[in-house]
Amino acid sequence: METRGYAVLEAGQALQPFTFARRELREHDVAFDIHYAGICHSDIHTARGEWGPAKLPLVPGHEIVGIVTAVGSAQTKFSIGDRIGVGVFVDSCRTCANCVSGHENYCLDGMTGTYNSVERDGHSPAFGGYSNKFVIDEKYAVKVPANLDLASVAPLLCAGVTLYSPLSHWKVAPGMKVGIIGLGGLGHMGVKLAAAMGADVTVFSHSAGKEEDARKFGATNFVNTTQDRFYEPMKESFDLILNTVSAEIDINDYLHLLKLDGTLVVIGLPGKPYPINAGNLLRLRRSITGSMIGGMPELQEMLNFCGEHNIVSDIELIKADYINQAYDRTIASDVKYRFVIDAATF
Ligand code: NAP
Ligand code: ZN
Ligand code: ZN
Numbered sequence: 192m193e194t195r196g197y198a199v200l201e202a203g204q205a206l207q208p209f210t211f212a213r214r215e216l217r218e219h220d221v222a223f224d225i226h227y228a229g230i231c232h233s234d235i236h237t238a239r240g241e242w243g244p245a246k247l248p249l250v251p252g253h254e255i256v257g258i259v260t261a262v263g264s265a266q267t268k269f270s271i272g273d274r275i276g277v278g279v280f281v282d283s284c285r286t287c288a289n290c291v292s293g294h295e296n297y298c299l300d301g302m303t304g305t306y307n308s309v310e311r312d313g314h315s316p317a318f319g320g321y322s323n324k325f326v327i328d329e330k331y332a333v334k335v336p337a338n339l340d341l342a343s344v345a346p347l348l349c350a351g352v353t354l355y356s357p358l359s360h361w362k363v364a365p366g367m368k369v370g371i372i373g374l375g376g377l378g379h380m381g382v383k384l385a386a387a388m389g390a391d392v393t394v395f396s397h398s399a400g401k402e403e404d405a406r407k408f409g410a411t412n413f414v415n416t417t418q419d420r421f422y423e424p425m426k427e428s429f430d431l432i433l434n435t436v437s438a439e440i441d442i443n444d445y446l447h448l449l450k451l452d453g454t455l456v457v458i459g460l461p462g463k464p465y466p467i468n469a470g471n472l473l474r475l476r477r478s479i480t481g482s483m484i485g486g487m488p489e490l491q492e493m494l495n496f497c498g499e500h501n502i503v504s505d506i507e508l509i510k511a512d513y514i515n516q517a518y519d520r521t522i523a524s525d526v527k528y529r530f531v532i533d534a535a536t537f
Contacts (some may be wrong), residue, residue, distance in 0.1 A: 192222070195537045196322030196510055198248040199238045206238065209248055211318060213326045218265035221329050223275050228320035229254030229346040229504070230530040231376060232437040233279075233460075235518050237307050241462045246307050252320025253279040253305040254348040256341055259365070266329050267306075274335035276494065277320065278348040279484045280304055281331050282311050293488040321514065322536045336498025343503035345362075346376055346529040347494060349484065350504065354381035354433065355493040356485035357456045358388060361431050365389030370432035370448060371410075374401045375521075377435040377458060379528040380504060382408040384493075387500045393425065395432075395445070398524055404505075416440075416537045422447045427475065429471045433482075434457050435523075446471035446479070457481045504529045510536040 198209035200411045215223055221372050234251035236242050255277040259269045269275060283290050283298035290298050303311055306319030335344050354377055363369055369390040371381040378394070385392045386409025393412035394405040402413040434442060436459040445455055446468070457465070457479065467479065485493065497503065505528045509517055517530040 192307045192324055192326070194249045194318070194322050194324040197251045197514055197537065199245065200248050200337070202240055202244060202247065202528065206321070208511075209250065211248075211250070213318070213324055213490055214315065216261055216263045216326060217328070218263040219257055219328050219330070220263040220326050221269045221275065221332055222261040222324065223257040223259045224325055225255055225257040225320055225325050225403055225534040227256050227342045227345040227534060228252040228322075228532045229349065229376070229506075230514070230517055230521060230532065231346075231349045232521060233349070234319075235521060236437070236460070236462065238518070241442065242460075246309075246316060250318035250321055251306050252322070253277070254304070254345045254350065255320035255325060256335055256345045256348065257325065259309055268329040269332070269334070271462070274337065274341060275332045276335045276344065276348045277325060277327055277331065278295070278333075278352060278490055279307065281317060281327050291435045294486040296484045296486050309352075321532060321537070323534050331487065333487070333494055336494055338498055338501070339503050342496075342508055342531050342533070343506050344494075345531050346380065346504035346506065347497055349378045350376045350529065351384070352485035352490050353377055353458060353482070356489055357385050357431075357458070357480055357482040358385055359489070360482070361454060361456075363388045363390045363431065367391070367430045368393070368428055370395055370429050370445070372416075372432065372434040372445060373436040373459060374398065374405055374528070375435060375437065375524060375526070376504070376529040377403070379408055379434055380483050381435060383502050384496075387496070387502060393429075394464065395421070404527065416444075417519070428534075429453050431456065433458055437461060442479070443468045443471055444476055449475060449477045451475045453475070454478045454480060462526070506531040510535055512536070
């Protein structure tokens with residue numbers, strides 16, 4: 192099916208209009224019109240070759256929402272007219288222990304990314320959400336709660352679940368002290384979700400001007416990390432800290448903040464190794480770990496949680512021809528707090 196989108200056609204170039212074909216419906220497939228697609232910083236890392244050379248042409252976008260237009264003959268999950276969402280992967284092996292337990296994001300054979308990957312037929316390129324139409328197996332799509340604004344839901348499909356998953360895994364609850372480093376697309380979702388789970392939330396930001404928003408999203412404390420030894424007043428007090436920063440930072444500064452058995456979760460991935468001072472881990476038996484998006488059951492659970500708590504992303508809605516400027520503004524931490532593309536403009 193003919194699809195219009197935006198793509199990187201040659202390494203180092205800006206995104207530009209690109210027309211391509213999506214597959215015809217298979218029996219378990221759902222087709223939908225994309226209405227909105229969020230711009231995740233991972234799109235930018237990939238498009239600009241920061242995680243290695245991308246598979247070209249590259250149509251980024253893995254925060255996708257729309258309305259179902261057709262369903263395959265054996266498909267049972269969606270009806271025409273339903274609100275539908277697709278996140279960071281469109282398939283996985285379906286048979287490994289992690290797929291079977293609903294952790295498809297950790298598929299032992301590697302998940303099939305929504306873009307910059309090859310479909311499991313071994314040859315078709317996967318094209319992402321910066322486009323006007325999509326086709327996917329029903330198993331890898333989720334239902335979007337009816338009460339949430341569709342454009343503002345798009346970022347939940349990556350940013351939302353990427354923060355929900357570690358908050359849920361480390362059992363965030365009232366009485367816990369949670370830190371979020373970086374108030375960007377991921378970070379602002381982390382604040383909203385952790386606050387809704389009852390945690391006492393602190394934002395660590397290098398942008399002093401974001402304090403009012405941090406508090407509006409539910410943070411009780413805001414720490415300006417450009418100040419020397421910013422960690423001193425709150426050191427040894429946090430249960431869980433999530434690092435969502437897209438750039439290189441010294442994460443050793445943040446280890447000082449963890450209390451006994453506290454955990455620092457690395458989520459932001461600038462692409463270079465982080466040097467760790469192991470002495471900071473031994474002291475107070477601290478842990479450092481990572482977390483990558485979430486599995487399909489968790490993706491639906493997160494959307495349902497957001498539906499119940501009326502949580503969406505704060506967005507700036509843009510037209511397709513603004514994508515390249517949006518990239519530059521995201522890198523400059525100048526977005527409140529996620530760019531979302533209106534797919535009617537492709
Ligand atoms: P984003 O919207 O650009 O937010 C990143 C935030 O990091 C900025 O808002 C800024 O917050 C802070 N920051 C940026 N440059 C900085 C610098 N030079 N020094 C200190 N702080 C800086 O990006 P995002 O979409 O949230 O993604 C964040 C990272 O997570 C990216 O690396 C992305 O690839 C990765 N990611 C990981 C997963 C996963 O599954 N683990 C999923 C999606 C994305 P302040 O202005 O508040 O300081
Ligand atoms: Zn993402
Ligand atoms: Zn698998």
